[in-house]
Amino acid sequence: MTDWEVVIGLEIHAQLATKSKIFSGSPTAYGAPPNTQADLVDLAYPGVLPVLNAEAVRMAVKFGLSIGAAVARRSVFARKNYFYPDLPKGYQISQYELPVVKQGRLAVMLDDGSVKTVGITRAHLEEDAGKSLHEGLVHASGIDLNRAGTPLLEIVSEPDMRSAKEAVAYMKKIHTLVRYLEICDGNMQEGSFRCDANVSVRPRGRERFGTRAEIKNLNSFRFVEKAINYEVARQVELLESGGTVVQETRLYDSDKDETRSMRSKEEANDYRYFPDPDLLPVQIDEPFIEAVRATLPELPDEKAARFARDFGLSAYDAGVLSASRELGAYFEAVTARLSAAHAKLAANWVMGELSSALNRDNADIAQSRVAPEQLSGLLARIVDETVSGKIAKEVFEAMWSEGGTADAIIEAKGLKQITDSGAIEGVIDAVIAANPKQLAEYRAGKDKLFGFFVGQVMKATGGKANPAQLNELLKLKLGGGA
Amino acid sequence: MLHTLSIGELGESLSSGRISSVELTRHFLERIERLNPALNALITTTAELALAQASAADLRRAAGERGALLGIPLIHKDIFCTDGVRTSCGSRMLDNFIAPYDATVVSRLKEAGAIMLGKANMDEFAMGSSNETSFYGPVKNPWDTTRVPGGSSGGSAAATAARLAPFATGTDTGGSIRQPAALTGVTGVKPTYGRVSRYGLVAFASSLDQAGVLAHSAADAAEVLKVMAGFDPLDSTSIDAPVPDYPATLGAPLTGLKIGLLQEFFDGLEARNTALIHDALKIYRSLGAQTVEVSLPHLPLSVPTYYVVAPAECSSNLSRFDGVRFGYRCENPADLADLYKRSRGEGFGAEVKRRIMTGTYVLSAGYFDAYYLKAQKVRRLITDDFRAAFGKADLLIGPTTPTPAFSIGAKIDDPVTMYLNDIYTIGANLAGLPGLSLPCGFVEGLPMGLQLIGPHFSEAKLLNAAHRFQEATDWHRLSPRGYE
Numbered sequence: 001m002t003d004w005e006v007v008i009g010l011e012i013h014a015q016l017a018t019k020s021k022i023f024s025g026s027p028t029a030y031g032a033p034p035n036t037q038a039d040l041v042d043l044a045y046p047g048v049l050p051v052l053n054a055e056a057v058r059m060a061v062k063f064g065l066s067i068g069a070a071v072a073r074r075s076v077f078a079r080k081n082y083f084y085p086d087l088p089k090g091y092q093i094s095q096y097e098l099p100v101v102k103q104g105r106l107a108v109m110l111d112d113g114s115v116k117t118v119g120i121t122r123a124h125l126e127e128d129a130g131k132s133l134h135e136g137l138v139h140a141s142g143i144d145l146n147r148a149g150t151p152l153l154e155i156v157s158e159p160d161m162r163s164a165k166e167a168v169a170y171m172k173k174i175h176t177l178v179r180y181l182e183i184c185d186g187n188m189q190e191g192s193f194r195c196d197a198n199v200s201v202r203p204r205g206r207e208r209f210g211t212r213a214e215i216k217n218l219n220s221f222r223f224v225e226k227a228i229n230y231e232v233a234r235q236v237e238l239l240e241s242g243g244t245v246v247q248e249t250r251l252y253d254s255d256k257d258e259t260r261s262m263r264s265k266e267e268a269n270d271y272r273y274f275p276d277p278d279l280l281p282v283q284i285d286e287p288f289i290e291a292v293r294a295t296l297p298e299l300p301d302e303k304a305a306r307f308a309r310d311f312g313l314s315a316y317d318a319g320v321l322s323a324s325r326e327l328g329a330y331f332e333a334v335t336a337r338l339s340a341a342h343a344k345l346a347a348n349w350v351m352g353e354l355s356s357a358l359n360r361d362n363a364d365i366a367q368s369r370v371a372p373e374q375l376s377g378l379l380a381r382i383v384d385e386t387v388s389g390k391i392a393k394e395v396f397e398a399m400w401s402e403g404g405t406a407d408a409i410i411e412a413k414g415l416k417q418i419t420d421s422g423a424i425e426g427v428i429d430a431v432i433a434a435n436p437k438q439l440a441e442y443r444a445g446k447d448k449l450f451g452f453f454v455g456q457v458m459k460a461t462g463g464k465a466n467p468a469q470l471n472e473l474l475k476l477k478l479g480g481g482a
Numbered sequence: 483m484l485h486t487l488s489i490g491e492l493g494e495s496l497s498s499g500r501i502s503s504v505e506l507t508r509h510f511l512e513r514i515e516r517l518n519p520a521l522n523a524l525i526t527t528t529a530e531l532a533l534a535q536a537s538a539a540d541l542r543r544a545a546g547e548r549g550a551l552l553g554i555p556l557i558h559k560d561i562f563c564t565d566g567v568r569t570s571c572g573s574r575m576l577d578n579f580i581a582p583y584d585a586t587v588v589s590r591l592k593e594a595g596a597i598m599l600g601k602a603n604m605d606e607f608a609m610g611s612s613n614e615t616s617f618y619g620p621v622k623n624p625w626d627t628t629r630v631p632g633g634s635s636g637g638s639a640a641a642t643a644a645r646l647a648p649f650a651t652g653t654d655t656g657g658s659i660r661q662p663a664a665l666t667g668v669t670g671v672k673p674t675y676g677r678v679s680r681y682g683l684v685a686f687a688s689s690l691d692q693a694g695v696l697a698h699s700a701a702d703a704a705e706v707l708k709v710m711a712g713f714d715p716l717d718s719t720s721i722d723a724p725v726p727d728y729p730a731t732l733g734a735p736l737t738g739l740k741i742g743l744l745q746e747f748f749d750g751l752e753a754r755n756t757a758l759i760h761d762a763l764k765i766y767r768s769l770g771a772q773t774v775e776v777s778l779p780h781l782p783l784s785v786p787t788y789y790v791v792a793p794a795e796c797s798s799n800l801s802r803f804d805g806v807r808f809g810y811r812c813e814n815p816a817d818l819a820d821l822y823k824r825s826r827g828e829g830f831g832a833e834v835k836r837r838i839m840t841g842t843y844v845l846s847a848g849y850f851d852a853y854y855l856k857a858q859k860v861r862r863l864i865t866d867d868f869r870a871a872f873g874k875a876d877l878l879i880g881p882t883t884p885t886p887a888f889s890i891g892a893k894i895d896d897p898v899t900m901y902l903n904d905i906y907t908i909g910a911n912l913a914g915l916p917g918l919s920l921p922c923g924f925v926e927g928l929p930m931g932l933q934l935i936g937p938h939f940s941e942a943k944l945l946n947a948a949h950r951f952q953e954a955t956d957w958h959r960l961s962p963r964g965y966e
Binding site for chain 1: 688
């Protein structure tokens with residue numbers, strides 16, 4: 001059996017979060033009634049001309065700086081010519097030979113905790129096409145040009161990824177980055193963030209790449225992984241049965257979980273790229289680059305390193321908590337009200353109870369029903385031993401569903417921990433008295449029954465007995481002391 | 483007669499109240515109605531709109547407003563989008579197209595109070611040198627109606643020569659203002675690339691297209707250009723530089739002006755035509771100018787270079803005419819491919835198709851380097867040649883065309899011979915330079931043009947040089963018989 005190596009490169013399309021389109025003044029907001037956000041430029045009326053949106057250039061430069069790339073002092077818009085009804089001009093304005101961003105790299109943490117650096121060949125600006133609508137129309141197709149002219153940043157990676165999981169990890173990292181930079185809303189359902197995957201296989205050890213297939217328009221991390229895995233299996237099966245892979249464009253069908261041929265290389269368009277004579281080359285000077293650099297936020301890797309350093313978190317925890325700007329800010333707001341020694345506690349709660357509650361409600365951090373100050377209020381009660389960790393979960397649930405501060409909930413529900421030794425002793429004595437058989441067995445060496453007594457005491461106190469005190473006192477009593 | 487007055491004289495008549503803009507407009511509308519059928523210079527006449535604009539201009543003047551073009555009629559080449567008015571570009575493809583907006587050139591002239599009488603015939607999508615490629619039929623030259631008026635702004639030129647309007651707008655991609663101006667005996671100005679906004683001008687070849695004016699004199703053209711020119715944020719290639727007060731700069735002495743004689747322009751030129759140019763040079767010398775000989779060694783390559791660059795850009799620019807959103811759509815398309823093929827096949831004429839095919843070919847994989855890229859390199863060499871020439875001379879001078887107006891039908895079936903008609907004008911487009919053609923005499927009763935080419939943004943100098951010549955000559959005052 002041949003040991004096959006998988007080779008993957010991704011072309012990610014990130015829709016830039018500009019207010020207006022890249023070459024016209026139309027708004028870019030999603031979901032408007034068809035063709036209500038398309039002006040004469042977007043409709044490609046005779047005589048109209050494109051005017052470049054400077055904000056899109058600024059965003060592209062911001063991305064370039066965040067991946068340590070070279071920002072081209074001069075980049076050129078070119079026309080990619082092909083006919084399609086949702087492409088009103090009959091050409092797409094894109095960047096071809098001279099993109100605005102070249103040669104960057106991104107460190108990606110894999111599941112096993114290792115870090116892989118993925119090369120980014122280029123990132124270029126281009127306009128999106130419109131949409132063809134077929135549903136609900138008989139013997140006709142509809143065209144919605146609201147999306148036509150929406151600015152895209154196409155981020156092209158080197159063929160550096162070696163598994164579907166690596167590809168997804170890289171894509172997630174880019175997703176995190178563009179949201180950090182506030183240049184893309186990252187909304188994959190609305191198509192704001194999507195990718196094409198170039199997939200090939202080769203016998204391990206061979207330098208030459210195998211023939212690749214390009215899978216178009218993948219708009220979820222899960223589909224990227226499944227589509228790549230399907231495609232790899234297809235190619236391996238084909239090669240092992242003596243066939244050859246043909247260079248082609250394929251579509252992923254998520255219902256059937258398979259890729260299908262869309263067009264072969266022979267059928268591919270000759271796009272006849274040439275510099276767009278309606279637009280001047282984009283000239284970017286040093287002061288502009290420095291001004292953009294000054295607006296860069298703390299980047300995900302920098303934040304993760306700081307979390308690990310300042311809060312003593314593991315690389316994994318620091319990575320999870322810096323995965324989005326909002327989550328990082330939430331975590332920091334929680335820790336701000338606690339001493340640094342309890343940052344690990346805050347991290348566990350944010351990644352544990354809070355994340356579960358968010359997942360359960362299918363909400364993101366911005367929609368959290370528990371504010372950072374509420375959570376830190378609760379954690380403070382754990383720290384000062386007013387409640388145990390277990391009771392704290394109950395308080396958290398109450399907070400999530402009904403609101404209010406931890407103190408108010410503890411008070412109202414009488415959840416304050418019992419730390420009075422006398423009170424605990426009294427309960428222990430009663431429990432021992434009620435269970436003479438178990439006591440005898442314990443004393444005969446059946447140590448496991450310790451847990452039984454803990455449970456009985458907790459049951460009797462409604463879970464409020466201080467666990468450490470309980471343990472200590474119970475050991476003494478069961479041992480026959482005091 | 484009103485139609486023989488200059489823009490300045492018309493302005494005085496309007497200001498003094500001797501005539502109103504409505505009367506002036508009626509006068510020209512009457513001429514159009516009577517004379518245009520024999521010329522076919524206009525595709526659309528907008529009489530009602532013109533009279534409404536004229537009334538508004540009269541009110542503005544009555545309110546004390548002044549302006550050289552306030553109340554002055556004009557004709558727009560049908561390549562400029564005019565809000566609410568058909569903008570056909572001389573093509574079946576846009577025969578049903580009512581533009582929903584005004585081109586910047588149109589809105590500027592409208593704001594200045596100029597009155598649109600109608601839209602001028604033109605070669606289809608400005609592709610042609612004889613006005614024979616128009617879907618609306620050829621335009622006749624008023625000097626001899628068996629002859630072409632030149633193209634592509636042939637309707638604008640014929641209408642101006644026949645005095646159907648004091649002036650007309652045009653566009654010049656490879657000589658499309660200067661060549662018809664020369665063949666009809668009017669003054670035509672192609673400004674520097676970027677001087678006048680291209681917004682709203684239906685694109686032929688974006689890196690070469692430039693809007694300009696055809697008028698009865700350089701002085702009139704100066705008034706119009708002053709209004710048309712200037713930066714437009716809607717056109718990324720328009721240049722943000724102040725616009726000189728062209729009329730105010732007219733009359734400066736030419737003493738010491740160095741006029742460069744282009745060697746390459748005289749190679750193979752007929753003796754009678756050469757003689758006219760030499761007569762013109764005598765006048766310039768008498769006005770104090772000196773002549774120097776200059777050479778543009780790469781100029782002979784300008785026609786092949788142009789016929790790679792212009793079709794390449796046109797093949798892409800005309801892709802938007804697909805039968806989907808506006809313009810011509812074929813009957814009962816079977817499917818998408820059929821819709822494209824028949825809408826474009828039926829909507830475009832032969833010359834447009836020829837250029838789309840040529841342009842598609844030169845941009846194709848495997849041919850791009852040999853044609854498009856090479857043409858861009860030669861274009862750079864030609865531009866460098868001009869730059870070197872302007873180191874020796876302030877202006878360059880030569881004929882506008884090799885011959886006077888040819889007969890309708892004589893060249894239409896021979897594209898290469900037709901293309902060679904643009905040999906003297908194309909260089910200025912490739913280098914983005916301003917050029918001007920002015921009448922300098924007659925050959926066999928047909929007008930000939932003298933061409934001036936200047937460095938970038940030297941329109942004031944060109945207009946002044948033409949104006950001083952016109953002060954010393956009468957060629958520009960002559961009207962064809964029947965149109966006096």
